[in-house]
Amino acid sequence: PVPVVAVVGRPNVGKSTLVNRIIGRRQAVVEDVPGVTRDRVPYDAQWNGRRFTVVDTGGWEPDAKDRAAAIAAQAEIAVQTADVVVFVVDVTVGATDVDEAAVRMLRRSHKPVILVANKADNQNLELEAVSLWSLGLGEPHTISALHGRGSGDLLDDILNAL
Ligand code: GDP
Numbered sequence: 027p028v029p030v031v032a033v034v035g036r037p038n039v040g041k042s043t044l045v046n047r048i049i050g051r052r053q054a055v056v057e058d059v060p061g062v063t064r065d066r067v068p069y070d071a072q073w074n075g076r077r078f079t080v081v082d083t084g085g086w087e088p089d090a091k092d093r094a095a096a097i098a099a100q101a102e103i104a105v106q107t108a109d110v111v112v113f114v115v116d117v118t119v120g121a122t123d124v125d126e127a128a129v130r131m132l133r134r135s136h137k138p139v140i141l142v143a144n145k146a147d148n149q150n151l152e153l154e155a156v157s158l159w160s161l162g163l164g165e166p167h168t169i170s171a172l173h174g175r176g177s178g179d180l181l182d183d184i185l186n187a188l
């Protein structure tokens with residue numbers, strides 16, 4: 027079976043932008059409005075000759091109600107059915123309470139997690155990522171999904187974790 031990589035994180039951190047970067051085309055819907063991706067959306071991907079499935083999810087929020095709760099439930103299912111989880115944080119915002127709650131959910135899943143510090147568009151923002159060590163998920167992978175910075179190294183590490 028083709029291995030599955032789930033991309034999760036708060037709304038608007040750049041999950042869909044990263045998914046598009048990984049699949050090499052603009053297929054996942056990117057929006058300035060949070061919460062556009064509702065379900066788990068799988069895409070075929072390939073890197074260094076290895077095939078895998080990357081799953082885009084809507085934003086994960088704890089204690090969400092109604093529609094937001096349904097979106098969060100889909101993200102949790104994506105985590106449960108993944109071989110590796112890519113957890114995306116917005117480095118321009120830093121780790122929030124919601125990020126920390128997501129980390130607790132990820133811990134319970136016992137899945138391998140790769141921490142991504144997205145929106146590190148320049149060197150100053152890359153340095154900001156050191157604060158994300160506090161999440162306890164190891165080294166933050168600084169990337170700019172929008173500009174492609176760091177995405178090759180990230181893909182190498184994703185495949186190493188599979
Ligand atoms: P999602 O809700 O987590 O899927 O986030 P999206 O991929 O839809 O992106 C939300 C917003 O963040 C959009 O306006 C993106 O263009 C923007 N964005 C995503 N990645 C980056 C990045 O690396 N740098 C910057 N500056 N903006 C980004």
Ligand code: MG
Nearest residue numbers: 041042055063
């Ligand atoms: Mg999205």
